[in-house]
Amino acid sequence: MTRPFLIGLTGSIGMGKSTTAEMFAEEGAAVWDADAAVHRLYARGGAAVAPMQRRFPGAVNEAGVDRGALKELIAEDPSVLKQIEAIVHPLVAADRAAFIAARPADVLVLDIPLLFETGSADQFDLVAVVSAPPELQRARVLARPGMTAAQFETILAKQLPDAEKRARADVVIPTETLEGARKVVREIMAQARGEAEDA
Numbered sequence: 001m002t003r004p005f006l007i008g009l010t011g012s013i014g015m016g017k018s019t020t021a022e023m024f025a026e027e028g029a030a031v032w033d034a035d036a037a038v039h040r041l042y043a044r045g046g047a048a049v050a051p052m053q054r055r056f057p058g059a060v061n062e063a064g065v066d067r068g069a070l071k072e073l074i075a076e077d078p079s080v081l082k083q084i085e086a087i088v089h090p091l092v093a094a095d096r097a098a099f100i101a102a103r104p105a106d107v108l109v110l111d112i113p114l115l116f117e118t119g120s121a122d123q124f125d126l127v128a129v130v131s132a133p134p135e136l137q138r139a140r141v142l143a144r145p146g147m148t149a150a151q152f153e154t155i156l157a158k159q160l161p162d163a164e165k166r167a168r169a170d171v172v173i174p175t176e177t178l179e180g181a182r183k184v185v186r187e188i189m190a191q192a193r194g195e196a197e198d199a
């Protein structure tokens, strides 16, 4: 059996990863979402609950890991994020490996906000970066309920800059318009299907 074609999809906050991942799904790819995996791991019965309970007892309740409590801990001590990542990232990697092993389609799209930051770029056949001008990114993110300019800046500061992501991409997907993004998604899918058949 040939192996599936693996597309890594990344981009900074608000650049359009989820919207673009949905387009890949409409074109027949199976999509795995790293943020959604973290939500499953943190939910009641999820694999991160017990290790997080041991390390941060106050941040776990009957519903699972409490993100609000984690954010308070990170605000008090920024090094807490690294400690959370040390627990969560290996579990996310295992969830992702299980998805790939199940091979739900010939073309698999892995939506990973921290793809470059976690050093997994070389695990994909193609890395696509969603990108839009910074003013548009800012306007989109600040339009979200509860998002402040300060929070936006804090998150941006923890992510690899957009210019660097674009430089490391195999393909940049422009997300100013839905049509522009869909055109490039279709081109990538055509390439992926061709290579999946040749493999």
Ligand SMILES: CC(C)(COP(=O)(O)OP(=O)(O)OC[C@H]1O[C@@H](n2cnc3c(N)ncnc32)[C@H](O)[C@@H]1O)[C@@H](O)C(=O)NCCC(=O)NCCS
Pocket (backbone or CB within 6 Å): 012, 013, 014, 034, 035, 038, 067, 068, 070, 071, 074, 081, 084, 085, 088, 089, 092, 113, 114, 155, 158, 159
């Ligand atoms: C810090 C936490 C509690 C904030 O939760 P909250 O629900 O408020 O926000 P959410 O998860 O939607 O993230 C908001 C934005 O920050 C980005 N972000 C999340 N974690 C990180 C991180 N470790 N480094 C950089 N950016 C991050 C997300 O991609 C998103 O753009 C939560 O993100 C968390 O537990 N993160 C650690 C796990 C992790 O690294 N997740 C990233 C995907 S593997």
Ligand SMILES: Nc1ncnc2c1ncn2[C@@H]1O[C@H](COP(=O)(O)OP(=O)(O)OP(=O)(O)O)[C@@H](O)[C@H]1O
Pocket (backbone or CB within 6 Å): 011, 012, 013, 014, 015, 016, 017, 018, 019, 020, 113, 140, 174, 175, 176, 177, 178, 179, 181
């Ligand atoms: N190609 C596009 N054309 C027009 N608007 C878009 C496009 N892609 C995304 N958007 C809009 O931009 C906003 C952010 O998109 P989305 O939620 O997909 O980003 P994201 O990268 O997944 O965000 P985050 O990193 O915060 O999870 C949404 O309001 C969405 O409707």
